[in-house]
Amino acid sequence: MSRTAHYRLVPVSDRVHLVDGGSVNWVLVSEGDSLTLIDGGYPGHADAVEASIREIGRRPEDVAAVLVTHAHVDHIGSLDRFAARYGTPVHTGTTEADHAHRDFLEQATPRDVASNAWRPRVLPWALHIVRAGALGEHRLDAATPFPAEGALDLPGRPVPVAAPGHTSGHTCYHLPELGVLVSGDALVTGHPLTSFDGPQPLVSMFHHDRARMTRSWESLAPLEADTLLPGHGPVWRGSPREAVEQARANSSRVW
Template sequence: MAHRPAFRLVPAAEGVHLVRGPAVNWTLIAEGGALTLVDGGYPAYADTVEESIRALGRRPGDVAGVLITHGHVDHIGSLARFAERHGVPVFAGAAEVPHVRREFLQQATPGTVLRNAWRPRVPPWALHLVAAGALRDCRVAGVRPLPTEGPLDLPGRPVPVPTPGHTTGHLCYHLPERGALVTGDALVTGHPLTGFTGPQILPSMFHHDRAAALAALEALATTTAEVLLPGHGPLWRGGPADAVARAREAAARVW
């Protein structure tokens, strides 16, 4: 029997759970009998994503729609199979749709990883991502574009927040009725390659445009929430403005 990555459900707000995978997170938002899934981990996490839904006492078929923050393999790897298996629509920002379809690529390449292999934290991280299916074709051909304004007609009524920089079409999702903000990779709270926890941006090799990624934090600082659900790292309880200030301060510590 194939090994399945472990996960942990972390309650964030009413009907909102952060799912902590081994190397990346995804989010489940419940409303009535339906769910919104935000992101889906690496290709090897496909069964684990479904298990996380069942751990809430729901079925994968209860997912009314999948939202993508951005098209990196660790966020969309399981979604093509999920959409095909359960007939669920998948959405991304209009600028990110061609990236999700792999009409172009804005993510660290194997060459980029090799050039950084001298950093002690990179080799063990790279071994995990290869085992997790990072080299597989993960395109989601049927992804649909979202409007940039919300709320969306999905459980939790998420409001897209454009945060370009990490990728051109990166979106965060604000849940004003739940006091929560799903930050994807625009703002994280930890990563194996940084070695510390707390609000931060990712290392430079992951960003399409690091300067733009730092500038995009302002869009998060002006939202109202009490809890942040990042793409990497633990749940963060606190306001976005404080988290953004901490991330900017910590940027000098991130290579």
């Protein structure tokens, strides 16, 4: 893009920021002069990702690693440029690394969107994502599997938590020292295609296996945290168990 896409920096604590890119989020976790970046928005967010890092007083070169929740275009779209420009390692689970390389693709297709175009909110959202660079093939060859099991030696000491269903290799990130769960698209708190905020699933066309995704909530519920940072929607304060309970109650409101 020739200009920086709109974004809004949302302080969560002195070390954690959610960045609202308008229709998708990414997360910055700091420790001293170093950062962990979790996800990276659409291709059109490439400049915004870098601008958000500078807004908190850091440089893109300060990112120790990028973590990917899943390899949909709205979460990895800017990261190919970022990794190439700064030589930053990019990590995700083994299955999702293959997804990022496009050995397979589990993503809503233009046909899926067209078949739901009659629904309220779909066409304005579709126009927005086209402008954000959603069309075309977007891969992330820099993605590699996590270098170790358990807590990663990165700012925030993130612990990968497998939460398959939205994609086969979807991963959430638990930051127990900071009381934060980064839930990606396994559990969100809003989306342009729904009319309410609060813990909820995404609409069905986005999930590779929605039933498996909701079963994955059982892996999230016991985690100790008091803040949920989703891939879509606002920051939510409360425990993962409370978020899962509300998401189950709200499931019938989401097509």
